[in-house]
Amino acid sequence: MNELWESLLHLRADVTLTIGLVLAIAATIHILLHKREVASAVGWIGLVWFAPILGAISYLMFGVNRVRRRARQLRPQDSDSATRSPAPAPDAEADLDALKRGNGRIAGRKLLPGTQVQAYQNGDQAYPAMLQAIVEAKVSIGLSSYIFQDDRWGGRFIAALADAQARGVTVRVLIDGVGGGWLRSPAYHRLRESGITADRFMHSTLPWRMPFINLRSHKKVLLLDGTTGFTGGMNIADDNVMAARTRQPVQDLHFRIDGPVVTQLAETFAEDWAFVTDETLEGDTWLPPIPARDGPLARVIDSGPDEDLEKIEFAVLQAVACARASIAVMTPYFLPDQRLITALALAAMRGVTVELLVPQKSNHSLVDWATKANIGPLLTDGVRIWQSPPPFHHSKLMVVDHEWCLIGSCNWDIRSFRLNFELCMEVYDPDLASRLSELMQHARGPELTQADLDARPFPKALRDAGARLMLPYL
Structure with a gap:
C-alpha cells in the first residue's frame, strides 16, 4: 500500500512538473510575441519560470490584454484601414524655430552661422x-x-x-x-x-x-x-x-x-x-x-553618461516632434526604446512622411534579429522602412523638413543614446539636406513590409522576439 502511495505521489509530481513546464513555455512564447515593453516582458517571463503554474495563471488573468482583442472583434472590418490612412500633410513651409530653441536648451550651445x-x-x-x-x-x-x-x-x-x-x-x-x-x-x-x-x-x-x-x-x-x-x-x-x-x-x-x-x-x-x-x-x-x-547655422550636440540628460536622444525626439513635412533616417542599428518608436509613429499619423533606412544585413546578427521584432508598430502606423544592400552601411543621418540635418557618430540604439560618449552636429541647410537625401535614396534597396515580417517562420519570429529582450544592452 505504501509503495502504491509513493508511486502516485511521484506520478503527481511528474505530472505537475510537466504541466508547469508546458505552461511556462506557452506563456513565454505569448509574452515574447505580444508584449512591447521590454521591462514588462522580462518581468512576466521571470515570474512564469519562477512559479510556472501560478505565474502562467497570473499572466493569463492579468497580463493578457483581452480588451484590445475584444475591441478588434467588434470593430467593422474596414474601420482599421480607415484609421490608418495618412492624415493631410501639415504646412511644410513652417519654420524650425521651435526646434532651434529646444535644441539650444538641450545642447547648452549657440547656433553659429557660416558653416x-x-x-x-x-x-x-x-x-x-x-x-x-x-x-x-x-x-x-x-x-x-x-x-x-x-x-x-x-x-x-x-x-x-x-x-x-x-x-x-x-x-x-x-x-x-x-x-x-x-x-x-x-x-x-x-x-x-x-x-x-x-x-x-x-x-x-x-x-x-x-x-x-x-x-x-x-x-x-x-x-x-x-x-x-x-x-x-x-x-x-x-x-x-x-x-x-x-x-x-x-x-x-x-x-x-x-x-x-x-x-x-x-x-x-x-x-x-x-x-x-x-x-x-x-x-x-x-x-x-x-x-x-x-551661411548655414550649425551646432555641436555631444552626449554621454556623465551628462544630466541624454542630449542627442532628446534632440532627436525634439526634431521628430517639430517635423511638419518629412523625416528621413539612416542608421546602421535601429534599436531605440519605445518612446522614440512612439514619436515616429505619431509623426506618421499626423501626416509626416517618415522613412527609415537600415542595412539588409549588419555586422551584428543579434541586432538584426532584434530590429525585426522592434519595428512592427512603425510599419502598422505608416512608416516606410528601406534596406540598404551589402556592403554593410555604417552611416548615421537624419533629415527633417528638407532643411534640418543631423550628422555624427550616434546610432539609433540605447547604447549610443545613453551609454556611449557621442558627438553629433545639427545643421540647418537645405542644400546639405538635399545632398544627404540623395545619398539615402541612392543607398536604398528593397522595402521591408509587414508582409515580410509576417512571412517569417515561427522559430525565427520567436528568435527575433527573444533577441529584442536584450535591447538595453545591444
Whole structure:
C-alpha cells in the first residue's frame, strides 16, 4: 500500500512538473510575441519560470490584454484601414524655430552661422582628404577615434601624424580603450613609439581597474589648427576603403566642417582630452578665434553618461516632434526604446512622411534579429522602412523638413543614446539636406513590409522576439 502511495505521489509530481513546464513555455512564447515593453516582458517571463503554474495563471488573468482583442472583434472590418490612412500633410513651409530653441536648451550651445559641410563617401574619398589636411596643418592636430587600426590606411595616418609632429605641429590622439583594442592596441603603441602624445579613453588591462568597460567614447573627430574639422561615423581602418576589398567592407559617410562651429568641435575634443589625461588644451593653439560669417547655422550636440540628460536622444525626439513635412533616417542599428518608436509613429499619423533606412544585413546578427521584432508598430502606423544592400552601411543621418540635418557618430540604439560618449552636429541647410537625401535614396534597396515580417517562420519570429529582450544592452 505504501509503495502504491509513493508511486502516485511521484506520478503527481511528474505530472505537475510537466504541466508547469508546458505552461511556462506557452506563456513565454505569448509574452515574447505580444508584449512591447521590454521591462514588462522580462518581468512576466521571470515570474512564469519562477512559479510556472501560478505565474502562467497570473499572466493569463492579468497580463493578457483581452480588451484590445475584444475591441478588434467588434470593430467593422474596414474601420482599421480607415484609421490608418495618412492624415493631410501639415504646412511644410513652417519654420524650425521651435526646434532651434529646444535644441539650444538641450545642447547648452549657440547656433553659429557660416558653416560649410563637405560630404565624403567611404574611406576612398574621406581618407585622402583627411591626410591632406594633416599635411597642411601648421599649429595643432587633434584626433579622436573609436577604432584605429594599424593596417595599411591606419599606418598612413600614423606616418602623417608623425611627420606633422616632426615639423613642429602639436599632436594629440585619443583612441577608445575598447574599440581601439583592449588587450592589444597596435595603432596606439605605434603612435607612442613614433613620439606622438596619445592616450586611450577609460582603459586598463585589469578589469577591476576598469569599472566602466560598458561606457565607450564612440566619437570620431579630426581637428586641424582649431579651424577645420572632420566628423561623422567613420573609424580609421582598411575596411572603410572599398578599393581595399577587405573581407568585411564597411560603407560610411564622413564630413569636413569649416566655419565658427569648428570651435565647438575643438571644445569637445579638449574636454575629452582633459577627462582622460588632465592636460588642458587651450589658447590659440587649440581654440583660435574664427571670424564670423554668413551661411548655414550649425551646432555641436555631444552626449554621454556623465551628462544630466541624454542630449542627442532628446534632440532627436525634439526634431521628430517639430517635423511638419518629412523625416528621413539612416542608421546602421535601429534599436531605440519605445518612446522614440512612439514619436515616429505619431509623426506618421499626423501626416509626416517618415522613412527609415537600415542595412539588409549588419555586422551584428543579434541586432538584426532584434530590429525585426522592434519595428512592427512603425510599419502598422505608416512608416516606410528601406534596406540598404551589402556592403554593410555604417552611416548615421537624419533629415527633417528638407532643411534640418543631423550628422555624427550616434546610432539609433540605447547604447549610443545613453551609454556611449557621442558627438553629433545639427545643421540647418537645405542644400546639405538635399545632398544627404540623395545619398539615402541612392543607398536604398528593397522595402521591408509587414508582409515580410509576417512571412517569417515561427522559430525565427520567436528568435527575433527573444533577441529584442536584450535591447538595453545591444
